[in-house]
Amino acid sequence: MGSDTDDQEKRIAALYYPPATSSSSSPTQPLLFKPPLHEPTSYPNPESDPTQFLQISYNSGHRPFKDLPFLILFLLVLLCTIGFGIFSIVHGNPNYGNLSSFTFDSRSASCVPASPNSASTVESFYYFLVNSLRSSGFTSGLIWAIVITVILTGPICFLLLFSLRHYTKYLVYASLPFFIVMPVFFNIYWFVACTVSSSCSDDLPLGYRIFVMSLIVVVIGVLVWVLVVNWYRVELTISIIGVAADALYKNLGLFVALPMLSFGLVVYYAPIVVFLVFARFNGKIVPKESNGEYHCGWKEDSWVPAYYTLGVVTLLWSSAIMMEAQVYVISGTIAQWYFSKNDSPPKRGIRTSLRNAFGPSSGSICFSGLIMFIVRMVRGAVDSAKRENSPGVVNLVLRTCANLFLSSIEFLNKFTINFVAITGEAYCTSARMTYELLKRNLLSAVLVEVISTRILAGITFVLSAVYAIVVCAILKGAMSLGTDAYYVAILAWLVLIVVLGFFVHVLDNVINTIYICYAIDRDRGEVYKSDVHEVYVHLPISRNQRPSLATDAVV
Incomplete structure (x- = not known):
């Protein structure tokens, strides 16, 4: 075993470490610089020049609390939301649901109850909803399709992870043709179906159908062009996905911890949503004039709109915090596995990451969530201005600069939370450590993220589309739902693609974490996971440089 380990380390060293006397030992050397393979190589000695490498490693010891002001700010916002929510329940007006039973009394110039025993609006809506569901023809098919889809999501995700771990190359190459075939099939199918259907052909004339079909063909052509241009990166991406799938497979506990966090967020949301609903009950029934006639209307208390704003901010900020906490747990768990001496995951690795996320690093996660919340709010405002078609070149330049700036913040924040977890x-x-480490190889990180994410998204789309077609065929054949089968299949497709999208999100964060861990290894002159180094060493150092993993990819 010892000789095998030595041979493996020598093979890694021969890939990218230059001799100590070479000029490549300069601090200005790019992070993932790959020298010609024919040069003699050896490991650099970090102790000879302590300032050459940024000494970063996983902190497994005591971690002090950081960024406490942001944690205190979030807790203050949350406490205000809960406090005013309880106040809204206690001081709610029970007459809100009986507004229709009040009439205007001209003698007292006020609203008085006309039929006190009438049912409330909430109760009427409830009975209407229940009766609608009971009388719906496709309710049973919809329920069965959703339940079976939810049950099958677990085995499908595990099968996909197993395939990406052992048969990455075959799965990617088998899916790539479907990236083109599936859109072409759906494009032809909807065109023929709309032409045959009299109602659809009347609503959408032939000229419009041809225009939409041609537009989809152009989009498919752009997709083909992107695949052809980036074909030389596919081999490297396959190897990176395979390494990440192997790391995720060895930390399967994440598929228990992360859904539990999402479920905890839903439970956390429930009382806040209830508070927002009951906040509307705070007000009174007052006379209102319309076209010279008086009627009874509801007037909210002056503080209710402000509480709505506070509640929405709390919900959105909490959602951003939970997303950052999930990234933190993924990064912390994968980093513990990466920097462990053996290949098995450390004991209580996920528990340690959870304790750090909601303990010493909770303030940093709140800060990161606040940044992402602000970024999304600004991006929403920019997109809203774009939809309004604001004229002028200045507005176009401002929107472009804003989107570029926001994308840069999102990119830096993603790797920053990795560093916080490590x-x-x-x-x-x-953030400063992230910048200092990635500025020497920023484009390579972009390439890893973009190509792998696109391929994984394409695979999940193909799998979910095939599943939706099977569901639709079963429903049309077994239950004779007719056109309702399409709606049920679409809902089943949405459920599956959301779950698979979450799987891709987890795998993307694993890829990013391994990339950071590999970069830390390079700075320290160490090799913790040799199979990772054998793949990541082939990353290009510029956008125009092609990866060297064209023929000898490790899959």
Whole structure:
């Protein structure tokens, strides 16, 4: 075993470490620089020049609390939301649901109850909803399709992970043709179906159908062009996905912890949503004039709109915090596995990451969530301005610069939370460390993220589309639902693609974490996971440089 390990380390060293006397030992050397393979190579000695490498490693010891002001700010916002929510329940007006039973009394110039025993609006809506569901013809098919889809999502995700781990190359190459075939099939299918259907052909004339079909063909052509241009990167991406799938397979506990966090967010949301609903009950029934006639209307208390704003901010900020906490747990768990001496995951790795996420690093996660919340709010405002078609070149330039700036913040924040999980440092310190480590190879990280994400998204789309077609065929053949089968199949497709999208999100974060861990290894001159180094060493150092893993990819 010892000789095999030595041979493996020598093979890794021969890939990218230059000799100590070479000029490549300069601190300005790119992070993932790959020298010609024919040059003699050896490991650099970090102790000879302590300032050459940024000494970063996983902090498994005591972690002090960081960024406490942001944690205190979030807790203050949450406490205000809960406090005013309880106040809204206690001081709610029970007459809100009986507004229709009040009439205007001209003698007292006020609203008085006309039929006190009438049912409330909420109760009427409830009975209407129940009766609608009971009388619906496709309710049973919809329920069975959704339940079976939810049950099958687990085995489908595990099968996909197993395939990506052992048969990455075959799965990717088998899916690539479907990236083109599936859109072409749906494009032809909807065109023929709309032409045959008299109602659809009347609503959508032939000229419009041809225009939409041609537009989809152009989109498919762009997709083909993107695949052809980036074909030389596919081999490297396959190897990166395979390494990440293997790392995720060895930390399967994440598929228990992460859904539990999402479920916890839903439970956390429930009382806040109830508070927002009951906040509307705070007000009174007052006379209102319309076209010279008086009627009874509802007037909210002056503080209710402000509470709505506070509640929405709390919900959105909490959602962003939970997303960052999930990334933190993924990064912390994968980093513990990466920097462990053996290939098995460390004991209580997920528990340690959860304790750090909601303990010492909770302030940093709140800070990161606040940044992402602001970014999404600004991006929503920019997109809204774009939909309004604001004229002028200046507005176009401002929108472009804003989107570029927001994308840069999102990109930096994603790797910053990785550093927070690994080192336990404050957010700003981790952001600086992220910049210093990635500025020497920023484009390579972009290539890893973009290509792997697109391929994984394409695979999930193909799998979910095939599943939707099977569901539709079963429903049309077994239950004779007719056109309702299409709606049920679409809902089943949505459920599956959401779950598979979550799977891709987890795998993407694993890829990013391994990339950061590999970069830390390079800075320290160490090799913790040799199979990772054998793949990531082939990353290009510029956009125009082609990866060298064209023929000898490790799958």
